[in-house]
Amino acid sequence: MLPSIVNEVLKSVVAQYNSQSLLTQREQVSQKIKMNMSQRLKDFNIVLDDVSIVSLTYGTEFTKAIEDKQIAQQKAERAKFLVERAIQDKKSTLIKASGEAMSAEFFGKAMSDNPAYIDLKRIEAAREIAKMLGQTRGKIYLDSDSLLLNLTQGLDKNLEKKPPSWMVQDKN
Secondary structure (H helix, E strand, O other): OHHHHHHHHHHHHHOOOOHHHHHHOHHHHHHHHHHHHHHHHHHHOOOOOOOOOOOOOOOHHHHHHHHHHHHHHHHHHHHHHHHHHHHHHHHHHHHHHHHHHHHHHHHHHHHHHOOHHHHHHHHHHHHHHHHHHHOOOOOOOOOOOOOOOOOOOOOOHHHOOOOOOOOOOOOO
């Protein structure tokens, strides 16, 4: 009879708490068990001196449920991180595209304002190629097509190669 009363009181008190509060509020749970047990044991002339919760063990199903919950939370956090990263990647791509569009606009304006700009870019490209080729050990022979000196030839009449102004003689 006594074991059934103990089980009944324990189950009724423990059912009032969740697993975390059972761990953090052991003293309060112990006091509640002691109070309920003392009332039930009076009928049997038994005086209960103290109740102490020494260890709490959970069933395998409960333990598995906690592990599954933690795994689900980790997956949710990972998904949240991936979404955040995708949003940041999208923002980065938009900013990069905007910057490239502005750069193309400025480049186009520079070319229309000053056709010599493309000549400058050709010379810079030729210098870079020459610099890289100068660092190689082998001998390489290149013509102006290979050095990208005629990069925009044939695209627009305004961009055709013209002699520099200092080479043009005044006909007056």
